[in-house]
Amino acid sequence: MHREETGAQQLLKLGIGLAAVVFSLLLTALVILLAEASPIDVFEKIVEGIGFSGQGADILRISGVINFWIPLLLVCTGLLVTFTAGLWNIGVEGQMMMGAIFASYVAQFVFLPPVPQVALEIAAAALGGALWALLAGVLKTRGGVHEIFGGVALNNLASIFSIYLISGPWSNEGGQASPPFRSEALLLPYNNEFKVSLVALALMVVAFIVIFAVLRGTRWGLELKAVGKSQRSALLLGVPTERDALQALAVCGILAGLAGSTRVLFTYGNLRPLVSGGIGFLGLLVVLLTGTRALWVPLISLLFAAVLAGSTRLKIALQLDQSLVGVVQGILVLMIILANGVRGRFFAARQAAADGASAAGKESAHE
Amino acid sequence: MSVEVRNIHKHFGPVHANNDISLRFEDGRIYGILGENGAGKSTLMKILSGFYRIDSGQILVNDRVAHYDTPRGAIQAGIGMLAQDPLDVGAFTVLENFVYGQPGGILPDWEAARRRFSEIEKHLGFELNPELSVEYLSIGQRQELEIIRLLALGVHVLILDEPTTGISAEQKQVLFSSLKRLAHQDGLTILFVSHKLEDVLDLCDEVAVLRLGCLVGTAQMPVTTNDLVAMMFGQELAPASRDDIPFGDIAVEVTDLHMISERVTLRGLGLKVRAGEVIGLAGLEGSGQQLLTRACVGLIKPLGGRIVVAGKELTGRHYRDFLAANVCFGAAGRLEEGLVAGLTLTEHFILADPEQTAWIDRDRGTRLAADRIAHYHIHGQPESSIEMLSGGNQQRVLMALMPPAPVLMVLEHPTRGLDVESARWIWEQILARRRDGTAIIFVSTDLDEIVTYSDRILVFYAGQVTEVPDARRTTVDELGHLIGGHSVLSGEAV
Amino acid sequence: MSRRLLLSLVVVAALLLPAVSTLAQNDEFVFGLVFVGPRNDHGWSEAHYTAGRYVEEHIPGARMVFFESLNAADAPETTLEQVVDEMVGEGAQIIFTTSDDFEEDTAAVAEKYPDIIFVSVSGDDVLAGTAPENLSNIMGIMEYGKQIAGCAAALATETGGIGYLGPLINAETRRLAASVYLGARYCYEHYRGLDPDDLTFTVTWIGFWFNIPTVTLDPTEESRRFIDNGADVVISGIDTTEALVVAGQRAAAGEAVWGIPYDYKNACGEAEDICLGVPYFNWGPAYVDMIQAVRNGEYTQVWDWNGPYWDDINDVDRSAVGWVNGNGLTEEHAAQLDEFIAMLAETAPEQITKDNIDEPGQQIGLWVGPLNLQNGTVLAADGEIVPPSAVWYLEQLLEGMTGSSTAE
Ligand SMILES: Nc1ncnc2c1ncn2[C@@H]1O[C@H](COP(=O)(O)OP(=O)(O)OP(=O)(O)O)[C@@H](O)[C@H]1O
């Protein structure tokens, strides 16, 4: 939109971005000071927690970051699809849980050699997520239930269902989790240093690349984009908007299901209440923050994974009140919004106002 | 208050939207700003009203250089533009909107505001209920509110960009008389952008014509339409000619259609359209025309009745089934219905291209777009975002997206907002398809257009439909009577 | 934000740095605590946190590192293993994982760190024989505290309705709920002279140790429901204080209702006037013992089920389980309760360990026959003592209680 950009304006933009970062850092520092801790320590501990310290990199901690990044980027990738189609897939959390539940079923009750076993678990997870997402889609297209409300309801249902399974049919003596899965049914870490499942990592990378390419290069991707920007116009251009919306949800469900499967097959090794752990919601936040710009998603999701995983170290080393970590996270969000939005807004405001006015001027009311 | 622009330049990427424009506007006068679509009229107006920043040049207010680059700054300098939509603040009342648009403390003085409001309202001869929620206002009433608001802000230069699209003839009369009063009695400067030459002739004291970003001339009244056209396009234009051609088989048949909207009810409407026939739907906006057009393309499901296209029963079917039956539709709101703001021209053509496979052939798309852009004389690049195009060019894109030989073409306001030349050109395209056997149903509020191009005319008045007995011999005046519901010539349903 | 502010921030930070680093002393002994909830929950987790502070006061050089709210909802990014990795990195030599939620994961990390001692609180790995050498279990015999709570409720109730807010269903939660019931029956009959079969004792399981919106039943809602359905004493079996808070609100609105919280000594503070008292854990002494043993190189694997110190069940240095009266208890009732506690003391073993659990004759207060399980099977014949292991692994609620014994 801003083709008229000059060098000076670009410099200004950069300046605003930098100022936003500095401002947020200062704000964080201030909050930490109020909590009677040292900001420098806090930042240092987070960075250490991510795996970087004076003594060099700590592979184990880096693994921790990656292990959280995998499900996060998987859901973000799925959400890229639904956001492109203009859908608020709040139900992503439940889709993760359903994926986890389906994978857990196979892990417990199907007995195959390791490779087909895990493959079947992952496929089941994809199926579970997709079905749950389609349910939200059908509620929307057939029942007229907005995907936000449908999604919230389905999230609750999925969670209730998983708790029922854990405390009932799949209960483990005494615990509130299913029995641990046997190791052939698990995604295994590469080794004891780099404790990351290469299969999961590969899934994440491939999923992102494929979705990226599909959104960019296929007719379906273009259709989703059109539907997302204006469902009405897309319909009038001949796009099968309903079918596309359902498909977008299903694809997101598949990816959310995969994310759920990494939680049960890798992180925990059994089914627990709330296996999704809010990762789906975090994914929504991440994708919103990037403004649905696909290339930013891996980066921003990694940033969040890093800060969250790094905060484990922070919490233990400094024994801060845990809400402080929430504050640090909140400020991270603020920083991105500031760096992103303010800059854009600063330049877009008058443009948008003008465009809006002229567009409106040319259109007329409908019957 | 006088305003002057000197050597204004404005670029949008490769487009030189305003090229060295110098103009002076004196107080007490109404200026018509004319020019073909994409000439740069809106750009110049937005510069004056602070929405765009100039690349180079000067703006002088009362002979002193003014430096503002926000709409607010412009208003402080005394220049205000009629924005048509920013009032859409949900359920606020007229008065609330008026007050929130004013500077002032957190706690407004409601009584004073109400007095001020009705004072200006009276002066202009408007009638607005200050307690009414803005969402119930018509476009014309919103304009009135906006003018009152701007005047209360102390604006001395009032800019109106195509204000007469979509308002009724009566509202137009009210608007024009108030504008004349503002200029000639109160000494305001008024800038009026329009494509309707009659309006300009009726209202303005002076005109300025832009073309491809440049100022090509100014003229004092009186001038003739032909003079204006010649200035705008370098030549005089004849309307696209409509030959009498033999009609073919029945392309679409509507029987006993029953439909209901919030405002009107259609009862038992019947209509047969043959291949090559052009049906014009006339009437005030909202009299039921859109119910018919939308039923004919499957966007609204009728309560009763049948729709058969080329012998195929399509009653109650989905829009996409109509498309498959080779029906095409151009809706009234271009950017809300038909074009996707945010997508490029190429992307539009790819979406509408049946040859494109699952994996997009971008080259093919770009070629096709370039091809259509050339063929339809669209001012824009394949990679331009659609909303960057001027209104006329958007309309051309819409036309370019339609399949070459549809069975039925349903068009709502096909030339709204278009300059005379573009409108003529669009009709050439439509008539070319007609010659190939396409049946055409179109809605328009422009009576000239209806009279010129229709083989048959249906007049809608509050849901009642009357066919004009001899469409080819009818006149604009006669039609005007019918539209107002004054006399029904023949009661027969058609 | 001005340059001056930035400057002052840097200065303050620079001043703080050395202060923080001097904390690292040479003779320090680091111990880790992992909490499932927040450390200020006025319940289970706070009781452990308080114990951690107690250790720091009583063992010179002892330094606590802790991690709070380790559960999938609050810390999805963190696993127990990661927490332990970090704590070991901080120098922790013994780590207490303070929830049965951590039981399996603790066993797994204990294998990974054979040189670190792990204490899985409330677990039974050692008893079951599945624990590695460096893993121990401790628990308090809260059955006493719960019997006292039940007695207090029975003394106070006017409607004969008692509501018990249970977490999730397992052997531990069943035996605690049943202990309340036993105390209530006994006192209803012996002090009130009423028929214990007229007591309505309802257990509602919310699904987890504390409220997780949309996942668990809402404890606030359930507490209200108890009162609406005729209970006038609501007893908490969960980690947090909703039951007492709701009772307080209803009492403020003029109703005659009482509440009994759980876990944490000062939990009555949420609604003092209608609080009948609180059965609580005092983990400090057990922690100190464990840590001293590890520090002196005298660690041996234990499974300890620690009872009250009967001479003064509120002795902070000796009693593992205690009860403090609340303001809601009348003097008369308080006296009767003292009598009841003295009665419990008569038969009580002070500590049950993995070595003595199967010795005959160990009686946990009212856990004596005749007792039937909820499904009617006999738990103990008339006069027969229910052995501690049968209490520990209680398979059902008792006959006469309303509520599920197993999840579906
Ligand atoms: N925001 C923008 N970004 C890029 N190009 C623009 C923008 N606004 C206008 N243009 C281009 O500048 C040229 C002039 O546009 P402008 O809107 O001023 O025309 P106009 O005379 O008002 O036309 P119309 O009669 O169709 O409204 C057009 O080619 C248009 O595509």
Ligand SMILES: [Mg+2]
């Ligand atoms: Mg314009």
